[in-house]
Amino acid sequence: MRDRVAYFGVFTALALIFSYVETLIPISFGIPGVKLGLANLIIVIALFKLKLKETYLLSVVRILLSGFLFGNYFSIIYSLAGALLSLSVMALLKRAGGFSIIGISIAGGVFHNIGQLFVAMAVVEMFQAAYYIPVLLVAGLLTGCLIGILAQEMLKRLVHWQTGS
Amino acid sequence: MKLNMKKPEFAEKINLQKKDWILIGIILFVAGLAFLLHEFIGGKGAGCVTVKVNGEIQGVYSLSEDQDIEINGGTNRLKIRNSTADMTEADCPDKLCVNQRAVSKNGESIICLPNKVIVTVDSSENSEFDAVAQ
Numbered sequence: 001m002r003d004r005v006a007y008f009g010v011f012t013a014l015a016l017i018f019s020y021v022e023t024l025i026p027i028s029f030g031i032p033g034v035k036l037g038l039a040n041l042i043i044v045i046a047l048f049k050l051k052l053k054e055t056y057l058l059s060v061v062r063i064l065l066s067g068f069l070f071g072n073y074f075s076i077i078y079s080l081a082g083a084l085l086s087l088s089v090m091a092l093l094k095r096a097g098g099f100s101i102i103g104i105s106i107a108g109g110v111f112h113n114i115g116q117l118f119v120a121m122a123v124v125e126m127f128q129a130a131y132y133i134p135v136l137l138v139a140g141l142l143t144g145c146l147i148g149i150l151a152q153e154m155l156k157r158l159v160h161w162q163t164g165s
Numbered sequence: 166m167k168l169n170m171k172k173p174e175f176a177e178k179i180n181l182q183k184k185d186w187i188l189i190g191i192i193l194f195v196a197g198l199a200f201l202l203h204e205f206i207g208g209k210g211a212g213c214v215t216v217k218v219n220g221e222i223q224g225v226y227s228l229s230e231d232q233d234i235e236i237n238g239g240t241n242r243l244k245i246r247n248s249t250a251d252m253t254e255a256d257c258p259d260k261l262c263v264n265q266r267a268v269s270k271n272g273e274s275i276i277c278l279p280n281k282v283i284v285t286v287d288s289s290e291n292s293e294f295d296a297v298a299q
Contacts, residue, residue: 072258074278093188103185110192123278134203137196141189 004054011050011058012065015042019066034139037112037147039066043087044105044151049158052091059083077123078116085115101155102148109144110137203272214250214268216243217283226250228269228286240280250284252277 018038039062046055063083067076090108093099099107113136181189216223218237226234226243228250234243241262242254251267257279265275274285 072279075259098182098184099188100180100182100185102181103188106185106192107188120276120278134196134200137192137199141192141196 007050008054008058011042011046012061015039015058015062016065016069018042019062019070023070034113034136034143036143037109040083040086040105040108040112041147041150041154043083044090044101044108044147045154045158047087047090047094047104048101048151048155049161055091056084056087059087074123078119081119082112082115086112100148101152102145105148105151106141106144109142109147110140112144113137113140213287214243214245215283215285215287217285219281225287236282236284237280241277241282243275243284250275250286252284255280255282 016039018041022035022038042062043055043059046058050058060080060083063076063079067073067079071079086108089111090104093104093107114133117132117136212229213225213227215225216234216236223236224234226232226245228245228248230245231247232245233253234245235241236243240256241252244251244253249267249269252262252265252275255263255277257277259279262275262277262282268275268284268286271286274283276283
């Protein structure tokens with residue numbers, strides 16, 4: 001039990017550091033709101049290494065912390081909507097089986113963007129923002145693919161590592 | 166896979182499953198469909214932009230004449246040049262609306278969420294009517 005708390009702390013710290021690194025290197029694709037989502041790498045890893053409940057908690061804690069530190073109250077709402085939808089879809093695909101880590105991560109990236117778009121459309125009460133969907137889908141596909149490749153490589157090296165459940 | 170040609174030792178580790186390809190296919194199909202829909206409905210050469218602050222219309226401005234518009238009492242500044250509208254200034258911290266590319270097509274918009282400013286391009290058919298109603 002003590003181990004799990006420690007691991008959770010390490011995961012939270014890692015996710016927070018990755019959020020910070022991302023603010024340092026704004027990998028801009030020339031499209032507002034599109035970024036790599038490095039912190040999602042930790043979420044994907046956690047999905048495979050921690051319990052689902054813990055992964056959800058990790059995601060929420062990460063967003064609240066990084067939101068208070070680097071963002072504002074808008075960014076917290078966006079991130080929450082995106083991250084929770086993304087994590088739910090990833091968990092579903094993982095349970096469904098037949099998807100590789102990259103595929104799961106791609107779905108995560110895409111639904112992260114879709115969740116944020118939905119919140120954006122609700123906040124500004126505007127539905128023409130739908131024209132943005134193709135851009136967000138392709139962006140989510142690419143970033144999700146990158147994160148998936150990274151996660152796969154990391155998990156490959158963490159095969160023997162278990163959280164002692 | 167393009168990666169195959171450049172880095173074979175890296176690419177062979179990327180073994181996508183059949184379901185992954187189906188997923189990618191669906192995403193690209195939906196993206197393409199949405200893009201085509203937008204191109205189809207959107208059309209070119211829209212006439213004017215509507216500026217909304219907090220859900221209320223502040224004004225409708227023609228895209229055909231170059232002008233600078235102060236929005237929301239100066240929190241944002243919109244510049245119209247060559248039939249495209251671009252947000253050039255904003256006092257919000259993230260500056261997403263400023264970094265966004267200029268808009269010109271029907272239905273496109275620039276949104277500044279912190280200031281609740283929405284700039285939307287309207288169809289050319291209504292442009293004259295709206296310009297009068299201004």
